[in-house]
Amino acid sequence: MQNKEFVRGLLDFIKSSPTPFHAVQSMVEILQAAGFQRLLETERWPLQKEPAGGRYFVTRNDSSIIAFELNQALPEHGIRMVGAHTDSPCLRVKPNPEIIKNAYVQLGIEVYGGALLNPWFDRDLSLAGRVNYLNANNQIEMQLIDWQKAIAVIPSLAIHLDRDANDHRKINKQQHLAPVLMPLPAAGDVVSFQALLLELLNNQLPDEASEAVTVLDYELSFYDVQAPAIVGLDDDFIAGARLDNLLSCYTGLMALIDHQGECNALLVCNDHEEVGSVSAAGAQGTFLRSTLERLCSNDEDVSRMLASSLMISVDNAHAIHPNYANKHEPNHGPIINGGPVIKVNANQRYASNSETSALFKQLCDSVNVPVQSFVVRSDMACGSTIGPITANQLGVRTVDVGVPSFAMHSIRELVGRLDAFYLYRVLQQYA
DSSP: OOHHHHHHHHHHHHHTOSSHHHHHHHHHHHHHHTTOEEOOTTSOOGGGSOOSSOEEEEEETTTEEEEEEOOSOHHHHOOEEEEEEOOOOEEEEEEEEEEEETTEEEEEEEEESSOOOGGGTTOOEEEEEEEEEEETTSOEEEEEEEOOSOOBBOOOOOGGGOTTHHHHOOOOTTTSOOOEEEEOOSTTOOOOHHHHHHHHHHHHSOTTSOOEEEEEEEEEEEEEOSOOEEESTTSOEEEETTHHHHHHHHHHHHHHHHOOOSSOEEEEEESOGGGTSOSTTSTTSSHHHHHHHTTSSSHHHHHHHHHTOEEEEEOOEEOOOTTOGGGSOTTOOOOTTSOOEEEOOTTSSSOOOHHHHHHHHHHHHHTTOOOEEEOOOTTSOOOOOHHHHHHHHHOOEEEEEEOEEESTTSSSEEEEHHHHHHHHHHHHHHO
16 A cells, blocks of 8 residues: 555545544444454354454444454464554533523533643534434434534634733633534524434434434534645645544554454554543453453463564654644654654553564564654653553553654644554554
């Protein structure tokens, strides 16, 4: 695969994936087109009796996915794993969201994850996610929905009404972030978000599905409708929402699909990383361990497999920001389009160690890809990834890496066009 084709596919994937549910749906479609067979956690897996050979995938909660290819005996050869996450910081709609205030209808939201909030103001916002409903046959069903157009905005307060806004404005998550949906309808009309949702749901249900009668619950997120794009004077950058961490999901996915080696390879993309990974679908849940245990016939074989395996945890890294260089460790300032970054932390916020870092550097060298290192300033707190969690859960050797980026956790992030393809080449060689 060439750079232009890869980047075009990445942009299409991000655009079609406004929520973790949509991201997993997109990945499922790509995997099935590539010949991967779907497995269900509730059923016996045909590969249990024949552990070598085949391409498979399994999902959990419709928001996490594991895909793998088996070519060799697992206890002797282990499995080469790549990990990423499907979720991104955003604004989630509350269960009873209607707010009627000063002739406008707004929706109450919760902030999901560590979102950078200022960029959410004055953006064209839409809504997407998962809806659980009761159909005409009194059965509970699930459907993904997406308004696919701008339906709301969070307007800024004019500078004339807050002269100190550029110096001292603070954002109150309860008071200042409710998106404006529409003007209040004529007197006597009842505003019901559930009714609006039910109408959209029935418009988007597949033809063979029974009509939705009642919306029972939902998980809906606001997102910016502006599509991801290649930007820069010489097209050096990729700008878009949810690059952290859909870029890693797509890169790992394509590397798995395109690899031609004889090793065993696996991709896991977990939900809920941005809020601590403590869920059935998160990295602290049982999804990955349960899947790996089903690939081997006994506990000893599982232990042998894990001892022979490696996990590359892929999550975007911080590039040195030219306007805030003092926020970075002086000798570890990754440059955009300077290659993937190995993330290191002495307090194990990242799982990289000298052995796993050396293995990743060797991989980069084998495909002539430059590699960089990131360490946070000693007087600043460090973020974390699924890397240490997975290493702890499985006891598997792990290295934390990612592409350097600007504006992490903003509504629109920035990465290097070359870095995304660099990472793909390294992971393809690894798989």
